Amino acid sequence: MSEDPRRTIPRTDTLLAAPPFVAAAERLGRGAVRAAITSAQQQAREGSIAPADVADVALGRLPHRASSLTPVINATGVVVHTNIGRAPLSPSAIEAVVDAAGYVDVEMDLGTGARSRRGAGALAALLEAVPDAGGALAVNNGAAALVLATTALAAGREVVVSRGEMVEIGDGFRLPDLIASTGARLREVGTTNRTHLRDYADAIGPETGCVLKVHPSNFRVDGFVSSVGLEELDGLTRPDGSAVPVVADIGSGLLAPDPLLPDEPDAATWLRAGATIVTASGDKLLGGPQAGLVLGDAEVVERLRRHPLQRALRVDKLTLAALEATLRGPLPPVTAALHATADELLPRVEALAAAVGREVVAVDGRVGGGGAPGVPLPGWAVEVPVDAVPLLRRPDGDLPVVLARVDRGRGLVDLRCIPADRDADVEVALRAALGHNDTASPDDGGSGERPPSS
Ligand SMILES: *Cc1c(COP(=O)(O)O)cnc(C)c1O
Numbered sequence: 001m002s003e004d005p006r007r008t009i010p011r012t013d014t015l016l017a018a019p020p021f022v023a024a025a026e027r028l029g030r031g032a033v034r035a036a037i038t039s040a041q042q043q044a045r046e047g048s049i050a051p052a053d054v055a056d057v058a059l060g061r062l063p064h065r066a067s068s069l070t071p072v073i074n075a076t077g078v079v080v081h082t083n084i085g086r087a088p089l090s091p092s093a094i095e096a097v098v099d100a101a102g103y104v105d106v107e108m109d110l111g112t113g114a115r116s117r118r119g120a121g122a123l124a125a126l127l128e129a130v131p132d133a134g135g136a137l138a139v140n141n142g143a144a145a146l147v148l149a150t151t152a153l154a155a156g157r158e159v160v161v162s163r164g165e166m167v168e169i170g171d172g173f174r175l176p177d178l179i180a181s182t183g184a185r186l187r188e189v190g191t192t193n194r195t196h197l198r199d200y201a202d203a204i205g206p207e208t209g210c211v212l213k214v215h216p217s218n219f220r221v222d223g224f225v226s227s228v229g230l231e232e233l234d235g236l237t238r239p240d241g242s243a244v245p246v247v248a249d250i251g252s253g254l255l256a257p258d259p260l261l262p263d264e265p266d267a268a269t270w271l272r273a274g275a276t277i278v279t280a281s282g283d284k285l286l287g288g289p290q291a292g293l294v295l296g297d298a299e300v301v302e303r304l305r306r307h308p309l310q311r312a313l314r315v316d317k318l319t320l321a322a323l324e325a326t327l328r329g330p331l332p333p334v335t336a337a338l339h340a341t342a343d344e345l346l347p348r349v350e351a352l353a354a355a356v357g358r359e360v361v362a363v364d365g366r367v368g369g370g371g372a373p374g375v376p377l378p379g380w381a382v383e384v385p386v387d388a389v390p391l392l393r394r395p396d397g398d399l400p401v402v403l404a405r406v407d408r409g410r411g412l413v414d415l416r417c418i419p420a421d422r423d424a425d426v427e428v429a430l431r432a433a434l435g436h437n438d439t440a441s442p443d444d445g446g447s448g449e450r451p452p453s454s
Contacts, residue, residue, distance in 0.1 A: 008051040009044045012037055024062050036061040076405040077414030079337045080369030086283040092329035093322040100321035119320035125327035129255045132271040135301030137294040139313040142281035145292030147182055149247045149279055152307040154184040154209020162195040163188050164227055165214040194226040204236055210245045215265050217251040217371050234274025245300055248275035252371040253286035261372045267295050276300055282323055284369045287332025289322035291315055337417040342378045348415050348423055349380040356430045359383045365416045381412035391433040399432050400425040
């Protein structure tokens with residue numbers, strides 16, 4: 001008569017003390033590890049697994065990462081993709097985030113030990129990047145910057161805005177609703193396609209808090225259109241002769257003009273043209289962390305900074321660290337992806353296509369993130385069967401997660417937004433998704449043909 005196998009189930013304390021579980025507990029916490037062990041022990045008690053397999057089953061059940069957020073390789077060709085976190089941070093920004101993750105002098109002068117202005121380094125970097133701005137402020141995101149500006153300048157009063165600029169940003173999120181939430185009243189002027197200076201002038205009165213100019217970043221109106229430039233708006237005054245501040249929402253976060261995107265507004269140009277302040281996102285074309293930037297007239301920026309709402313919208317030390325490093329460091333990945341030419345991309349795409357036995361096709365990448373809607377970014381993709389696209393997105397085991405796109409019945413793997421040193425990871429993922437035999441030897445023309453990594 002044999003012993004009850006359940007008596008050989010390893011004890012929780014024994015497993016928790018074993019090196020792989022100790023290492024896992026350091027990463028994931030003891031609670032998660034204990035839960036995985038308990039559930040494997042339960043399976044063994046029920047007889048669905050052997051007691052000898054409890055440790056392996058528990059280890060296999062542990063998540064790979066402490067966070068459930070899964071890193072994704074962006075093979076969509078869409079540079080600023082909101083659903084996968086917009087801008088990837090540059091290596092120097094990532095380093096700055098890691099350094100700032102502990103205790104850090106975010107609000108202290110280490111020389112005197114006294115309290116200092118929060119995030120002064122990031123704000124100084126912004127002012128250096130945009131010398132036309134007298135003051136700078138960073139808040140949680142572009143929408144927060146707009147809410148803060150309209151609240152501080154126009155709560156209980158009117159915000160004058162053209163009907164051609166009443167945009168929906170995305171995810172059903174509408175500018176008029178955002179402004180209504182601040183307690184300011186929206187005073188719409190002009191029509192969808194045409195607004196003139198006299199429309200603004202007629203609407204301005206003692207109740208005017210500010211004029212708002214919004215870059216309609218995610219669509220274009222062509223044809224019989226007319227809008228009023230900042231140069232003209234700059235001169236508008238209330239009946240008592242006081243100047244009306246002009247808040248300009250540029251959205252994309254370009255600080256200076258980019259010749260590749262001639263229709264995309266930038267902070268320097270719009271301030272010079274007469275905007276009192278501009279608001280923008282940090283994680284679109286600036287290529288930094290999620291943030292809302294306010295740049296412009298020092299006195300108006302100071303009014304925003306002192307408004308009680310600012311305290312509720314302020315950014316954390318990780319954001320400040322990433323923002324400063326993005327502004328001071330080398331060009332961020334978003335800028336590299338945006339400016340990668342078809343000629344530069346071709347050898348990499350050809351090498352990948354040859355390695356996995358697929359065709360190269362011409363494709364247009366996109367700026368995305370509600371920016372530069374009409375601008376194609378010519379490049380190339382490896383064409384794959386549509387069936388492979390979900391497999392790339394949800395691979396078996398530890399393979400990298402690759403987000404490809406589907407266009408007119410084809411799966412497309414676009415390398416534009418992928419750093420060249422990740423091409424090998426894309427190849428591994430593609431080989432698995434295409435069902436290639438990964439045990440093939442390198443000299444059979446399979447995995448031997450690696451693209452050069454730079
Ligand atoms: C993206 C965008 C916003 C919103 O910015 P978030 O950083 O996403 O909050 C506001 N206005 C315009 C014109 C935009 O393009």
